[in-house]
Amino acid sequence: xxITDFDIYQHLLKEKSGLVLVQDQxxxxxxxLMPIAKKWGFSSLDAMTAVLHGVPDKxxxxxxxxxxxxxxxxxxxxxxxxxxxxxxxxxMLKKVRGSQKKIxxxxxxxxxxxxxxxxxLMFKERGADFAGWKLDILSTDISVEALEQSKIGIxxxxxxxxxxxxxxxxxxxxxxxxxxxxISSDLRKMVRHQTxxxxxxxxxxxxxxxxxxxxxxxxxxxxxxxxxxxKLGNQLEKDGFLFLGNxxxxxxxxxxxxxxxxxxxxxxDSPHRSASDVPQALAKGxx
Amino acid sequence: xxxxxxxxxxxxxxxxxxxxxxxxxxxTCKLAMPDAVLLDWNMPVMSxxxxxxxxxxxxxxxxxxxxxxxxxxxxxxxxxxxDAGADEYIMKPFDNEIIESKFVIVGLxxxxx
Numbered sequence: 523x524x525i526t527d528f529d530i531y532q533h534l535l536k537e538k539s540g541l542v543l544v545q546d547q548x549x550x551x552x553x554x555l556m557p558i559a560k561k562w563g564f565s566s567l568d569a570m571t572a573v574l575h576g577v578p579d580k581x582x583x584x585x586x587x588x589x590x591x592x593x594x595x596x597x598x599x600x601x602x603x604x605x606x607x608x609x610x611x612x613x614m615l616k617k618v619r620g621s622q623k624k625i626x627x628x629x630x631x632x633x634x635x636x637x638x639x640x641x642x643l644m645f646k647e648r649g650a651d652f653a654g655w656k657l658d659i660l661s662t663d664i665s666v667e668a669l670e671q672s673k674i675g676i677x678x679x680x681x682x683x684x685x686x687x688x689x690x691x692x693x694x695x696x697x698x699x700x701x702x703x704x705i706s707s708d709l710r711k712m713v714r715h716q717t718x719x720x721x722x723x724x725x726x727x728x729x730x731x732x733x734x735x736x737x738x739x740x741x742x743x744x745x746x747x748x749x750x751x752x753k754l755g756n757q758l759e760k761d762g763f764l765f766l767g768n769x770x771x772x773x774x775x776x777x778x779x780x781x782x783x784x785x786x787x788x789x790x791d792s793p794h795r796s797a798s799d800v801p802q803a804l805a806k807g808x809x
Numbered sequence: 810x811x812x813x814x815x816x817x818x819x820x821x822x823x824x825x826x827x828x829x830x831x832x833x834x835x836x837t838c839k840l841a842m843p844d845a846v847l848l849d850w851n852m853p854v855m856s857x858x859x860x861x862x863x864x865x866x867x868x869x870x871x872x873x874x875x876x877x878x879x880x881x882x883x884x885x886x887x888x889x890x891x892d893a894g895a896d897e898y899i900m901k902p903f904d905n906e907i908i909e910s911k912f913v914i915v916g917l918x919x920x921x922x
Contacts, residue, residue, distance in 0.1 A: 697884055
């Protein structure tokens with residue numbers, strides 16, 4: 523792809539989704555954009571690019587942005603955050619949400635749904651501990667297509683093997699044909715789907731006990747990252763939890779780490795203390 | 810398939826020994842118990858399932874993590890494998906990402922950051 527052509531895609535993506543494309547990702551563009559050019563009947567990628575330089579159809583712009591933002595995801599990506607959710611976060615939430623018996627989670631940029639369903643599977647693993655409780659997960663993404671797959675909950679044999687233990691596959695999925703598996707209606711009922719762009723106003727989404735926004739902010743530039751974190755912080759209950767991707771830091775005074783290595787953060791004035799806070803406090807007391 | 814699995818396992822830092830059927834695999838394990846076994850279902854002389862059942866009866870036979878790696882992809886086979894003591898199950902075709910993620914699940918390796 524020529525530099526000038528790369529520029530227009532870079533600009534489009536930044537404006538519509540906030541994502542920053544770098545030049546070495548141009549190979550990705552070719553493979554992702556070819557199907558769109560074909561769908562719209564362009565003879566080549568260049569022909570489509572020429573139209574995008576003018577005043578393009580907004581549906582074409584949407585398709586292009588959707589193709590470029592689709593996230594690669596898998597069940598239990600990075601494993602640890604999900605174990606931490608099952609073993610620690612749910613226990614903390616059980617203490618503070620006992621009167622409502624409802625836990626509200628937002629998975630932002632959740633694409634094809636492996637992340638919200640992984641959380642649902644972990645909640646199920648706690649079994650009788652949460653009898654009578656409701657887990658309400660809002661799964662949002664910019665891509666209508668990805669959300670459709672998530673809603674139906676059908677995954678290929680490849681997808682159900684990446685990160686998903688076979689025990690959970692057998693317990694919560696049904697084989698629908700030789701190569702596809704569908705997650706149980708029990709799990710599907712836990713997850714609501716809504717198209718949403720992280721650049722938009724979030725206040726209508728309501729407040730959440732936990733927000734999961736992994737491996738997205740790293741692709742924003744610094745000012746947008748800061749702004750988005752501020753907005754996410756406003757949607758989080760005072761004692762809520764923010765899950766970021768591996769190595770992503772809020773770079774923002776509003777949050778402090780609960781478990782930095784596992785990407786779990788809480789608001790500055792949250793009552794929750796990390797395990798590492800305790801020995802520090804003891805050490806201070808000893809002095 | 811054995812070659813592909815071997816290459817992936819070696820890339821993950823494991824030393825590999827190959828056995829062409831269940832009986833030979835059983836003899837190999839009796840001599841030196843491995844940490845993990847990647848196992849096909851259909852093999853001459855002794856099937857993967859028979860091997861697994863006999864392996865688990867050996868002294869120290871519960872030590873290896875056993876991962877089926879096979880074309881059988883229906884729930885009945887998956888369930889039988891688990892009942893016989895398999896730790897994980899990989900349905901062909903697979904790629905290195907799938908093998909790596911299954912190795913993480915059974916605790917053979919840590920997740921790469």
